[in-house]
Amino acid sequence: MASFCKKSMVLFLLAAISFLISCSNATGLKKFDHPTKGNGNLRFLVIGDWGRKGDYNQSAVALQMGRIGEELDIDFVVSTGDNFYDNGLTEEDDPNFLESFTNVYTAKSLQKQWYSVLGNHDYRGDAVAQLSPYLRKIDSRWICLRSFIINAEIAEIFLVDTTPFVKEYFVETEHTYDWRNVMPQKTYTENVLKDLENALSESTAKWKIVVGHHAIRSVGHHGDTNELVDRFLPILRAYEVDLYMNGHDHCLEHISDSESPIQFLTSGAGSKAWRGDVKSLNREGMNFFYDGQGFMSVQVTPTHVEIEFYDVFGNVLHKWSRSKQLLHTAI
Ligand SMILES: *[C@@H]1O[C@H](CO)[C@@H](O)[C@H](O)[C@H]1NC(C)=O
Numbered sequence: 001m002a003s004f005c006k007k008s009m010v011l012f013l014l015a016a017i018s019f020l021i022s023c024s025n026a027t028g029l030k031k032f033d034h035p036t037k038g039n040g041n042l043r044f045l046v047i048g049d050w051g052r053k054g055d056y057n058q059s060a061v062a063l064q065m066g067r068i069g070e071e072l073d074i075d076f077v078v079s080t081g082d083n084f085y086d087n088g089l090t091e092e093d094d095p096n097f098l099e100s101f102t103n104v105y106t107a108k109s110l111q112k113q114w115y116s117v118l119g120n121h122d123y124r125g126d127a128v129a130q131l132s133p134y135l136r137k138i139d140s141r142w143i144c145l146r147s148f149i150i151n152a153e154i155a156e157i158f159l160v161d162t163t164p165f166v167k168e169y170f171v172e173t174e175h176t177y178d179w180r181n182v183m184p185q186k187t188y189t190e191n192v193l194k195d196l197e198n199a200l201s202e203s204t205a206k207w208k209i210v211v212g213h214h215a216i217r218s219v220g221h222h223g224d225t226n227e228l229v230d231r232f233l234p235i236l237r238a239y240e241v242d243l244y245m246n247g248h249d250h251c252l253e254h255i256s257d258s259e260s261p262i263q264f265l266t267s268g269a270g271s272k273a274w275r276g277d278v279k280s281l282n283r284e285g286m287n288f289f290y291d292g293q294g295f296m297s298v299q300v301t302p303t304h305v306e307i308e309f310y311d312v313f314g315n316v317l318h319k320w321s322r323s324k325q326l327l328h329t330a331i
Pocket residue numbers: 056057272273292293312
């Protein structure tokens with residue numbers, strides 16, 4: 001009896017210790033497991049800067065997303081932020097959530113999980129409300145966190161909250177931002193970077209994809225986000241990230257990094273687009289720029305990744321793919 005107690009005590013202690021170790025190793029980022037459909041392939045759509053109650057072609061884009069989503073049999077949708085215009089949601093029960101999300105993306109193929117980050121416009125409203133799990137009671141597709149991970153087996157997608165990195169928002173006086181749980185900015189952004197770096201260093205996924213609202217590289221209206229070039233890009237290069245995806249500029253674009261295999265992909269054309277608002281297209285690594293509305297698809301297999309951009313009619317505007325042979329990861 002005594003030895004049984006001793007044994008179970010030891011087992012309990014071992015379990016407690018391994019639990020503590022796994023906790024201390026765990027990153028601060030919540031991880032959602034989204035297994036692929038058993039065939040090892042992953043397909044999803046990426047849309048950004050959209051919530052305008054269907055206006056500015058938002059509904060036309062949504063219709064084509066539904067069609068392409070059906071064709072590709074997508075696993076989920078990723079939103080790059082600026083989900084609700086003009087100023088995010090006012091509260092958890094803001095009708096804008098239904099009018100700009102639930103009632104617009106009605107296609108059958110879009111009744112999947114939507115993984116969203118916040119954009120700067122979302123921070124101009126009640127950012128905490130937009131992050132609230134209560135919204136899932138209204139529409140169960142909605143998952144919006146500040147920074148988190150989707151573990152889709154062959155690919156891991158790291159979604160990061162980029163708005164608090166942009167200094168301009170902390171000094172401009174034209175808008176107010178909901179910085180609850182973000183201040184002090186320095187500590188918050190340092191923790192985001194630490195979490196991202198830890199998560200990337202622990203990732204064994206074949207493909208690593210990072211998503212944020214702001215662009216690292218863009219020739220659109222806002223251009224490069226210097227804070228991200230300084231603080232994100234070195235980490236993405238060090239951990240061999242394959243794709244960086246963002247919105248913010250209301251266009252579709254594809255720029256290749258000059259110093260690494262990273263592809264910079266902007267999908268911020270979910271509704272109002274800024275036609276003609278472009279800096280020089282004569283830029284190193286420039287592959288594609290379109291200043292109308294549309295969206296992007298991503299198809300991943302164990303050896304290939306393929307990107308396609310679509311316009312408001314669902315026409316393919318640009319296509320890019322890369323293959324990566326089995327290196328160190330055993331599949
Ligand atoms: C909707 O899309 C069409 C086709 O690209 C474009 O000509 C039109 O200007 C767009 N409308 C708005 C309001 O953006």
